[in-house]
Amino acid sequence: MLFYRGLKPALVCLVFFAVMGLVRGSVAAQLALHENADLPGVQPVELDARERQWIRDNPKVTVASVQYPLYLFQDEHGHWSGLNIDVLKRVTAMTGLRFEHHESFSTDQMLERLESGQADMSTTLAMSDERKVFLDFSHAFGGAGWVFVGRAGAPSVESLEQLATRVLVLPARHALEDVIRREYPSIQIRSVKTYAEARALVESGEAYATIENEIGAQLYPLGLLKVGALVEGKWEAEHLAVRKGMPELLSILNKALEAFPAAELRAIRLKWLEGISPAPSPSLWQRIIEWGCWAAVVAGMFGLLSLVWNRRLTVVIKQRRAAEKSLGDQLAFQHALIDSMPDPIFVRDLQGCLIMCNRSYEEALSVRLDQIQGRLLIEIDALPEATALMLHNEFMVQLRTRKSRFSKRYLQLKNGRREVYQWTVPFYSADGNLRGLLGGWTDITQRRTESGCRCQH
Structure with missing residues (x-):
């Protein structure tokens, strides 16, 4: 009616x-589009003569690829698919580069192929000091944190300090291996070929925990395992890794990533990563x-x-x-x-004054950037006084200690008490001088309410 x-x-x-x-x-x-990489309506990036000649001399770029669900995998027809494939298709349409995937079966094998020159690049390698010796890394186009994965019956792993004198199993040449060996020598690191082997050793009790990308950790049935906390201060940015000696290829990739429309990149990420938790149709x-x-x-x-x-x-x-x-x-x-980005993000200077923020931050605090730019958190009426003072003091401590902070906590906001995952990290200028703090948070309460996500606590 x-x-x-x-x-x-x-x-x-x-x-x-x-x-x-x-x-x-x-x-x-x-x-x-799965097969057709020549996307209609895509504007090509402007390349110089040296870069155009390089593409003519190198009609195909060999990509060393390890199957990593959602990011890079072969479907039932044997075609490569995933988030990184969609990104490379867009790069092809923008530059004319053609990519040929050669499968590797472990991270160690993939790194050997890049070192020996059998492959030109990879799309799934995290940056580390060891890898930067023979690889160059493009601009980042996303990222995720690292999480601990331990046995379901054991206490949840919350920090690297908790693993002192225990066995941590990692795939050979893991991005965090050198850092952990250097900063936590008491941890006993055991190397295996793949993440599957690492999970099996944790399940059997031969190892206490392993460390995985937080997206990948949610893709497999947990069984006897459970996902613990994020590895504090460690972030896995997503780059395209190019072997040394190919500056033209690196330059072409960087130009394509710079010209990549932010809305389309976000749509690609949502297409592959938003479906981890099932939602009603x-x-x-x-x-x-x-x-x-x-x-x-x-x-x-x-x-x-x-x-x-x-x-x-x-x-x-x-x-x-x-x-x-x-x-x-x-x-x-x-x-x-x-x-x-859907989560609030802000940047503050050495005095704690706001430099910039995104639209989600403005909406979360019901303010506009022009009202709060250049001001301290305690100088604006956007949060309860106690909350603003607490956060401001934490910012000042971080600026003095130069330590990153990642925490799951409850915050009293003007619209009620919220459970959030908050992060703040110092950032530096090109000459190494501290310039301020970059931070933000994820409203766990809102995400749980809106999506009905069944999360581990």
């Missing part, structure tokens, strides 16, 4: 959301409303971001020397990427 009484306005709304859905659907269709009306809302939010966000960033970029370019011009594009990409 309500439909017939409000027939005319309902039809108007239906047409509007249908148009928005078609727009969103066209983007999704591009992302879903939405109805047709829910899909239409979701399409319409996302289209309106994305259009508004990018419209405002375009206006603000263009003005700022114009001023910056006039003040920079000609040799620093290339940094502008990189900063634009990083700023757009941060602003598109």
Whole structure:
């Protein structure tokens, strides 16, 4: 009855959301292409003559690939698929590079192929001091934390200190192995070939724990295992690793990643990583409303971001020397990427004053950047006084000690008590000087309410 009484306005709304859905659907269709890497409507990046000649001389780039579910794997037809494949398809459309995947069966074997020159690059290697000796790493295009995985019947592993005198099993040449050996010599490290072998040793009790990417740790049935805390201060950024001696390839990849639209990169990540926890199938009306809302939010966000960033970029370019011009594009990409993230993120200077934040931070505190920029947390009326003072004092301690902080905690906000996962890390200038703090948080309470995620505690 309500439909017939409000027939005319309902039809108007239906047409509007249908148009928005078609727009969103066209983007999704591009992302879903499996075989065709020549994506329509993709603008090629501007390459110099040396880079174009390199592509002509090297028609195929050999990629050493280890199957890592969601990021890189072979489907039932033997085709390579996953998040990293979608990223490489976009790079192909932007640059003309062609990638040929050669499967490796362990991280150690993949590194040997790169060292020996049998492969040109990899998409799943984390950065470490050992690997930087023979590899160059591109700009980051995402990342995740490391988590401890231990036996279900044992106390949950919360820190590396807890593993003193115990056996930690890691795949050979793990990205954290050198750091752990150097900083925690009392930990007994045992090397195996694969993560599967590491999990088996933990299940059997021959090892106390292993360390995995937090996304990958959730993909397998836990059985006798359980996921513990994040490894504090350790973050696995996602890079493309290129063997030394190929500066042209590294430059081409960096240009493509800099020009990668932040909204499309976020859509690719959501396509592969958001489905880890099963969710009920939405109805047709829910899909239409979701399409319409996302289209309106994305259009508004990018419209405002375009206006603000263009003005700022114009001023910056006039003040920079000609040799620093290339940094502008990189900063634009990083700023757009941060602003598109769903979790609140902020940057503070050495005095604790706010330098910048993303839209999620503004929405979480019900403020605007122009109202709080250049001010201390305790100088604005965005949080309860006790909460603001506590957080400000923590910032000051971190700036003095230069230590990162990762914690799961409860915070009293103006809209109630919230369970959050909070992180803050110092950041430095190119010459190594401390410049301030980068931080943010994930609202666990809101995520649990909205998605019904069944999380481990």
